[in-house]
Amino acid sequence: MRAADPALEAALSSTKIAIRDVGKVFSGKNGDVEALSRINLDVRDGEFLCLLGPSGCGKTTLLRTIAQLERPSSGTIKIRHDDPARQLSAVVFQDYSVFPWKTVRDNVMFPLVQAGVRRREARAQADHWLEMLDLGGFENAYPDKVSGGMKQRVAIARALAVQPEILLMDEPLAALDAQLRLLLQEKLLQLWQDNQNTVVFVTHSIDEALLLSDRIAVMTKRPGEIGTVFDVPFERPRDPDKIRAAPEFAVLREEIWHILRREIQEGGEA
Numbered sequence: 001m002r003a004a005d006p007a008l009e010a011a012l013s014s015t016k017i018a019i020r021d022v023g024k025v026f027s028g029k030n031g032d033v034e035a036l037s038r039i040n041l042d043v044r045d046g047e048f049l050c051l052l053g054p055s056g057c058g059k060t061t062l063l064r065t066i067a068q069l070e071r072p073s074s075g076t077i078k079i080r081h082d083d084p085a086r087q088l089s090a091v092v093f094q095d096y097s098v099f100p101w102k103t104v105r106d107n108v109m110f111p112l113v114q115a116g117v118r119r120r121e122a123r124a125q126a127d128h129w130l131e132m133l134d135l136g137g138f139e140n141a142y143p144d145k146v147s148g149g150m151k152q153r154v155a156i157a158r159a160l161a162v163q164p165e166i167l168l169m170d171e172p173l174a175a176l177d178a179q180l181r182l183l184l185q186e187k188l189l190q191l192w193q194d195n196q197n198t199v200v201f202v203t204h205s206i207d208e209a210l211l212l213s214d215r216i217a218v219m220t221k222r223p224g225e226i227g228t229v230f231d232v233p234f235e236r237p238r239d240p241d242k243i244r245a246a247p248e249f250a251v252l253r254e255e256i257w258h259i260l261r262r263e264i265q266e267g268g269e270a
């Protein structure tokens, strides 16, 4: 038997999601749309990774493929599921995907009860996460009666409550006004620092990506590939005001924008 290569072993053991040559083609009445082309990316265990890219480059498709809501047309995605008792992944979509006919608390309890948690325990856990997202007092409200920002916090609480090994978020803050968005970014930063799940987070905002993530993968225009991957060097725990004021923040923002702008100008969909 060959001796194991310790470097390779270490590299493999720190990889949570291994994406190899993943392509995705949607076939429809008007022909084929190639959404993804040869995506290669390793997401590390416990890493917060942001995906940036022009509209229509395949960010949502990639996230849905990782969530196993779509099947790749080619290539493979391997995800390490460490604890079979724990849900592998949870997704937060862009458009407030909460059940309007359930109360705020019932929305958060739902996946827990589905997973077999007893109602009393599920209720306690739901209330804990609602408290974490400053939704204490709104447990019995119906989502249609609360603001967009609150609905999105319900969706985030629901995803966090199951304590998934991987959290997948598709522009979760995009529909919020600027101030609320900053507040929720800071909340997410704090919650992630306390919990350290592996996160793949799609955003249009370079500032948001720099504040939250460990690495930023910039995708090319459709069919999307992983273009440049940036390391985000800020130490944790991060102080949002200090990060935003750091000279490195401005330098990285400029560098990333330079690359993103080129992709958008070369014919992204927006």
Ligand SMILES: Nc1ncnc2c1ncn2[C@@H]1O[C@H](COP(=O)(O)OP(=O)(O)O)[C@@H](O)[C@H]1O
Residues within 6 Å of the ligand: 026, 027, 028, 033, 034, 035, 053, 054, 055, 056, 057, 058, 059, 060, 061, 062, 222
């Ligand atoms: N279910 C689908 N059927 C056909 N085409 C799709 C489908 N989903 C996405 N697409 C197309 O795939 C491309 C990538 O879409 P998407 O992943 O939503 O991009 P992004 O999230 O980066 O804006 C787009 O051209 C889009 O129209």
Ligand SMILES: [Mg+2]
Residues within 6 Å of the ligand: 059, 060, 061, 170
């Ligand atoms: Mg999208």
